[in-house]
Amino acid sequence: DVKVTQSSRYLVKRTGEKVFLECVQDMDHENMFWYRQDPGLGLRLIYFSYDVKMKEKGDIPEGYSVSREKKERFSLILESASTNQTSMYLCASTVGGDYGYTFGSGTRLTVV
Amino acid sequence: GDSVTQMEGPVTLSEEAFLTINCTYTATGYPSLFWYVQYPGEGLQLLLKATKADDKGSNKGFEATYRKETTSFHLEKGSVQVSDSAVYFCALRGGADGLTFGKGTHLIIQP
Numbered sequence A: 001d002v003k004v005t006q007s008s009r010y011l012v013k014r015t016g017e018k019v020f021l022e023c024v025q026d027m028d029h030e031n032m033f034w035y036r037q038d039p040g041l042g043l044r045l046i047y048f049s050y051d052v053k054m055k056e057k058g059d060i061p062e063g064y065s066v067s068r069e070k071k072e073r074f075s076l077i078l079e080s081a082s083t084n085q086t087s088m089y090l091c092a093s094t095v096g097g098d099y100g101y102t103f104g105s106g107t108r109l110t111v112v
Numbered sequence B: 001g002d003s004v005t006q007m008e009g010p011v012t013l014s015e016e017a018f019l020t021i022n023c024t025y026t027a028t029g030y031p032s033l034f035w036y037v038q039y040p041g042e043g044l045q046l047l048l049k050a051t052k053a054d055d056k057g058s059n060k061g062f063e064a065t066y067r068k069e070t071t072s073f074h075l076e077k078g079s080v081q082v083s084d085s086a087v088y089f090c091a092l093r094g095g096a097d098g099l100t101f102g103k104g105t106h107l108i109i110q111p
Helices: none
Strands: A004-006 A008-011 A020-021 A021-026 A031-038 A040-050 A064-070 A075-076 A087-094 A109-111 B003-006 B011-014 B019-021 B023-026 B032-038 B044-050 B054-059 B063-067 B075-076 B088-093 B103-111
Touching: A004 A087, A008 A020, A020 A087, A020 A109, A021 A031, A021 A087, A031 A064, A031 A075, A031 B054, A040 A064, A040 A075, A040 A109, A040 B032, A075 A087, B011 B075, B032 B063, B044 B063
Parallel strands: A008 A109, B011 B103
Antiparallel strands: A004 A021, A020 A075, A021 A075, A031 A040, A031 A087, A064 A075, A087 A109, B003 B023, B019 B075, B032 B044, B032 B088, B044 B054, B054 B063, B063 B075, B088 B103
16 A cells, blocks of 8 residues: 655644654655645645656645655645644645545644 | 535434535536545545546445536435544545645534
8 A cells, every 4th residue: 555654643843943744655656745734724735746856836835845855755844833834734645647645644733 | 716615514413324415616627526534633535536527436335426517526325334434525636736625524423
């Protein structure tokens, strides 16, 4: 089975800290995505990447950046964490087309 | 832009009841449609999909039919179990920019 592994299940960070959320997939998927999930808002796309070193903004990229130096790893960076970035963050990957996405278990980030 | 609307719930049913979760969408062109399920403490899992009009996706007793004329993809199951308690997300893939999700429907099945 494809596995998407997110490095932390729970994180607590302070306002203003630089935060790195890591995601690794083991099936050589080209496409990787970062979503945030909030009650009443569902999932919203932050950034995605179709290849190494490329990135595209999703619907809510403000306050975030990403890095994809290797095909299997896609990192989400909060340059200066703020309390409104407290959320569940979900990473996903897919081979593309109409194949389904494989999601990681999520990282619940709390910014205090 | 693309959007997905689904009943938010919570939806509470008794075991063995019939389930319908409504989903309608707005998209240009001919999107592919998906249902995902999220069990407590986990990420989302693909439940079923349909890629063209009148296709029926099915899995684990769940079904959904792609209805282009009503722009709908309602999820149904004939007899739900307590283990079906989860959050269900309807989603579409219109183009290359990732999936667009609905807000999720929390389903609670009581024994």
